[in-house]
Amino acid sequence: xxxxxGRLFTVTTWxxxxxxxxxxxxxxxxxxxxxxxxxxxxxxxxxxPGQSKHTTQRKEPDAVRxxxxxxxxxxxxxxxxxxxxxxxxxxxxYGDIAEKFRPGHADIAYWQKYGIRDHRGGGRxxxxxxxxxxxxxxxxxxxxxxxxxxLEVTGYMTRMGELAIDRSRFDWDEIARNDFWTxxxxxxEEFAAxxxxxxxxxxxxxGAEIEVVARGVPAGLGAPVYAKLDTxxxxxxxxxxxxxxxxxxxxxxxxxxTGRDNADEIVMGAxxxxxxxxxxxxxxxxxxxxxxxxxxxxxxxxxSILSERRTITKAGEETTLVTKGRHDxxxxxxxxxxxxxxxxxxxxxxxxxxxxQTGGMRGPIGG
Numbered sequence: 001x002x003x004x005x006g007r008l009f010t011v012t013t014w015x016x017x018x019x020x021x022x023x024x025x026x027x028x029x030x031x032x033x034x035x036x037x038x039x040x041x042x043x044x045x046x047x048x049p050g051q052s053k054h055t056t057q058r059k060e061p062d063a064v065r066x067x068x069x070x071x072x073x074x075x076x077x078x079x080x081x082x083x084x085x086x087x088x089x090x091x092x093x094y095g096d097i098a099e100k101f102r103p104g105h106a107d108i109a110y111w112q113k114y115g116i117r118d119h120r121g122g123g124r125x126x127x128x129x130x131x132x133x134x135x136x137x138x139x140x141x142x143x144x145x146x147x148x149x150x151l152e153v154t155g156y157m158t159r160m161g162e163l164a165i166d167r168s169r170f171d172w173d174e175i176a177r178n179d180f181w182t183x184x185x186x187x188x189e190e191f192a193a194x195x196x197x198x199x200x201x202x203x204x205x206x207g208a209e210i211e212v213v214a215r216g217v218p219a220g221l222g223a224p225v226y227a228k229l230d231t232x233x234x235x236x237x238x239x240x241x242x243x244x245x246x247x248x249x250x251x252x253x254x255x256x257x258t259g260r261d262n263a264d265e266i267v268m269g270a271x272x273x274x275x276x277x278x279x280x281x282x283x284x285x286x287x288x289x290x291x292x293x294x295x296x297x298x299x300x301x302x303x304s305i306l307s308e309r310r311t312i313t314k315a316g317e318e319t320t321l322v323t324k325g326r327h328d329x330x331x332x333x334x335x336x337x338x339x340x341x342x343x344x345x346x347x348x349x350x351x352x353x354x355x356x357q358t359g360g361m362r363g364p365i366g367g
Contacts, residue, residue: 005236007227008356009143009349011136015084016118017126023083024132026139028352029069031077033143040064040082040138047134047337061087064135075143082135086128099313100321104303111314127241127331130338137341140348147351151216153344155336157182158296159209160191181336199329205302208332212237212295212339214347217282219290220362221350228286229293229350236342237297242331245298249281264291273365288350295343299332 004012008028015022041064048062062084069080098119101108106125110117117123144151156175158165165184175181178188198204222229230248237246247253254262257279265276275291282293304327311321328334354360 005239006345006349008352009140009345011133011345013129013132013136015086015129015132016123017086017121017128018118018123019086021083021085022129022132023064023081024136026069026080026082026136028349029075029077029080029139029143030147030352031075033075033146034073035066035070035075035139035142036073037064037066039142040066040135043134043138043141043337043341044084044131047131047334062131064138075139080139082132082139084131084135097321097323099315100319101311101313102303102321102323103309103311104300125241127328127334130241130335130341133240133345134337134341137337137344140341140344144344144348144351147348148216148218151214151218151347153212153214153340153347155181155210155212155340155343157191157208157332157336158211160194160330160332161206161208163187163190163194164209180333195329203306205305205327205329205331207301208299208330208335210297210299210332210335210339212297212343214282214293214343217288217290217293217347218351219288220358220360221288221347221354222283222286223353223357224286227350227353228283229288229346230281230283230286232346232350233283233293233295233343236346237295237339240297240299240335240338240342242299242302242335243297244300247281247296248283249294250279251281251296254279268366293343293347295339297335297339299335302328302331 003014004010006028010027012025044062044064065083067081067083069076069078101111105122107117107119110125121128154175157180165182165187169184169186171183171185174183174185178185180188180191182188182191195206198206234246234248237243250257250262262279264279267274267276278291278294280289281295282289282291304323306322308320308322310318312318
C-alpha cells in the first residue's frame, strides 16, 4: 500500500536497493508525446551514484528501460512501465546489521511495523528508490515540454551544514558546472573542502538544504483547501528519503515578517499582473500566481557513518555498531535531481487536473 502518488498523473514505484531491479509504473500520460529512453537517461545520469568522490562509490549505470506505453517513440496513453536494473549490489556489507538496528535509519521503525525487513542496504527505505522517481520525472518533463513550452524546473544546493551560498553570487549557469549543483562557485569550493574533511578525517556526514524553482508556471494550478498546489508540493518533497523539513517561498522566515513586509505588491505590467516580490513562493490560496514556484527542503545528515554508535539488537540487547558499505557523506547532492523530479510530477498532475476542471479558463484582468 501507499506506493503511488498523484491524482491524474500517477507514479507507482517498486523495487528494493539490493533486489534485481527497481522502477515505476507511470499512468495518466496523454497519448502522442514524444519520449525515448535517452530522454529519461539524461536526468538519471544527474542522480546516479559514483560520479564524483563526494558521493557513494556504488557504481550503477542506472540505465532505464521503457517496457510499455510507448510505441514508435510516442506515448500511447496506456501505463508506462520503467525498469532500472541493479548491477553493483554488495549485500555482504550489510551482514553485520541483520540483527542490529542502525541509529538514524528506518530499520527499527520497519521492524516494529512489519516484523520483517530487508537489511540489505535498507531495502525499500533506501534512497536507491528515488532513481525510479527521477525516471518518472523524465516522463513528466516530456509531457510538460508539449503542454507548457518554456516551463523550467531547476534545483540547486543552497546550504551544506553551516556553510551557505551567497545569493549575490547567484549564477544559473554555474549550477551544472560543479559537483554540488550550487549556483555559487565560491560556495562550491567551500563545500568540497568541508566534505573532504568530513569524509577522510572526521568519518562523519552532513546535512544540506535544497531549493527547487519552477519558472514559467502558468497561473491557476491548484485548488483551495484539499488540493492546494503547495500542499502537494510539500508532501512530495517530504516523501523523499532523509527530508525532514519543507518550505514554500519565505517559509519559516515568514514568522519574522510583518504583514506589510510579507505581502507581495501587485502592479499592472504590459503583459498582465506583475509582483514586486515573491514571499509567497508563487502560490496564493493554494493556487499558482504565474510567478516562480519556489520550494526548499532540508535533508538530514547521512546516518551511515564510520563512527561507532550505540544501538540495540532485535533481542533487545545493547550493543554498538559501525555502519560499513558505500554511502553518501552528503545525500543532499543527489537529492537535487530527485527534488526536481517531484516538482515536475506535481506540476503536471495539477496541470491535468486544471484542464479537466476548468478547461484552462481564466478570469480576465485588464483589457
